[in-house]
Amino acid sequence: MTVIRIGFALALAMIASACDGAGGAMMDSAALIEGTGVTATVSERADGRFDVDYVFAAPQTAMIFSRSTGDYRVGAWEVAGEGARLERLNGFDTLVFDAPASQVSLVAEPRFVNPEGDYSPFVDFSDGGLALFTGQFDLMPVADADAAAALEGRLDRWRGEQPVLGVRVRSDRRMVFEGAVREGAIEDVSLGGGSFVYLGDGExxxxxxxxxxxxxxxxxxxxxxxxxxxxxxxxxxxxxxxxxxxxxxxxxxxxxxxxxxxxxxxxxxxxxxxxxxxxxxxxxxxxxxxxxxxxxxxxxxxxxxxxxASGARNGDTADSWIHEGGANTMANALVAGMTEEPGAYIDTAYAQAWTNCLPALQDGPLRGAGARGYFGAYYDCGSLVSLIAAAGAPDGDIYAIWQAMQSAALDMDEPVSADLFFAAMSGLGADADLVRPLRRIVIEGVVDPAGELRAAMAMTPLSPEFDEAGQLTGFGAQN
Ligand SMILES: [Zn+2]
Missing domain, CATH: 3.30.160 (Double Stranded RNA Binding Domain)
Known part of the structure; x- marks a missing residue:
């Protein structure tokens, strides 16, 4: 069986993170956290570095760090004692053991790097605080150094059963974890996930x-x-x-x-x-x-x-426009209301979205735009579709659309989808003549996206305004 679940997305809603704060009796020892295949006990030292003491459920000959982008370990992390070495092999930081080992200890100096497409392993605060990402300690077994190198840095080539990772963090400083202030130690258990733990005296x-x-x-x-x-x-x-x-x-x-x-x-x-x-x-x-x-x-x-929070499952990545566009539309309205000139804020936000969105729709439908290289379209076009949908549903707003869509998804035991989005819109009184062009923009694709969006907006109370070049400049009637 192969289970690889690494949540790499930044600013994406669809990150699976299975954390549970198993409190408990084993807190003071460096023992294996129950139910895990790999446990790292990470203890803050007086010199600002961390002792990282690993225990494995079964003896291992070599292990790769599943999150190895950023190349920040070799030179900053050292194996303590004999019998193991840390090397970078074709893109994977790798622990190689002289003989099968059930434990290994390292000393890690935090490096504040920003790996492309992954979480920062350590984030420093200017007031002396620090957050560490527990997912950086994730290890996956390989036979030896050659097997690690043969993966060529690609996690999808790895075969095996991914061990559950337990991370125990110990510090004399105040910690914040899972929405609470903690003292002494915390435990995080995940499979391909991870969580941030804060250590320090921040406000x-x-x-x-x-x-x-x-x-x-x-x-x-x-x-x-x-x-x-x-x-x-x-x-x-x-x-x-x-x-x-x-x-x-x-x-x-x-x-x-x-x-x-x-x-x-x-x-x-x-x-x-x-x-x-x-x-x-x-x-x-x-x-x-x-x-x-x-x-x-x-x-x-x-x-x-x-x-x-509703418990409804997220849909296909190709339909990320629902979540990202929805979040943009909600954030635009909310922040506009916190500014002195809400109308101007909204006008600027959607004029920018319009400019950014059109090239993606000229290339094909909104669904799947990310796979065609237009990931930003989920945000930009998604916010325009959400805005039009909300304005065109007389009995609700974007929140009502979301609530109707999610309760339908839960009732039908289905993930959220474009079909459920449009059904919710219709259920809140949107005209079929408005739903149809939006469906085309999202699902089938249109030849003249500017014209279609403009026509759709004209069916709502938005009162869009355009310049001579046909660029959206704002809305006459703010809602
Ligand atoms: Zn987002």
């Missing part, structure tokens, strides 16, 4: 649906508004979705300092954890634009948390 802000760890080194103008803005974002979603989150979202807001020019931002979502790592010279000056951007990022990710 903690809490609401009914979230707990946030905020870098105290962030500029004052961000710190002055972040608490209020987070509260507002969650409160608005609780109202619109008519429910709080069952499992609190965990927000980590790290600041990398002012050293690099401009503004840089890396965000990621893993299960209920939202990570934002931002830095740059532009952060020095108070900027409504940057504040809107940060709020928009959080609002988009938090929309996913609420989308996922």
């Amino acid at each position: 903690i802000v809490e609401g009914r649906s979230y707990i946030g760890v905020i870098d105290r080194g962030l500029p004052d103008w961000v710190l002055a508004s972040i608490d209020r803005d987070m509260e507002a974002i969650f409160a608005l979603y609780e109202t619109r979705w008519q429910r709080p989150l069952d499992e609190r979202a965990v927000l980590y807001f790290a600041f990398g300092g002012y050293d690099n020019p401009g503004f840089s931002n890396k965000g990621g979502v893993s299960g209920s954890v939202i990570m934002l790592d931002t830095s740059g010279e532009a952060m020095r000056e108070e900027s409504p634009r940057l504040r809107n951007y940060l709020n928009w990022f959080f609002a988009h990710e938090v929309a996913h948390q609420f989308q996922n």
